[in-house]
Amino acid sequence: QVQLVESGGGLVGTEDSLRLSCVASTRTFNSYTLAWFRQAPGKEREFVAGISASDRRTAYTDSAKGRFMVSKDSAAQTLSLQMGSLKPEDTAVYYCAAREGTARIPASAREYPWWGQGTQVIVSS
Secondary structure, three states, rough: OEEEEEEOOOOEEOOOEEEEEEEEEEEOOEEEEEOOOOOOOOOOOOOEEEEEEOOEEEEEEEOOOOEEEEEOOOOOOOOEEEEOOHHHHHOOEEEEEEEEEEOOOOHHHHHOOOEOOOOEEEEOO
């Protein structure tokens, strides 16, 4: 069982940077694979980036590669997403998600049982 709370969203301009955080409340933080998803109005929730439970491997969707960086701080039980060179198409509600164990970082939202409430990111053109 894990509770997730995101923060850090806001209104920014094109090419700006923004850092999202997700604090996890659990006794076994390092047993969870963690991921960021986003959902734009009228679209399905999509995988953005993730980090594995065991060896901190990371994975990114193609549009995030080279612009976003996912990381986690085990001591602070926090997952972060550093976003740079933001574009209007990055506008969405960003969600933190967790699943127990494994080295896999699934891109399907169905494989993550636990979710945060989301934080809104708006990138103006």
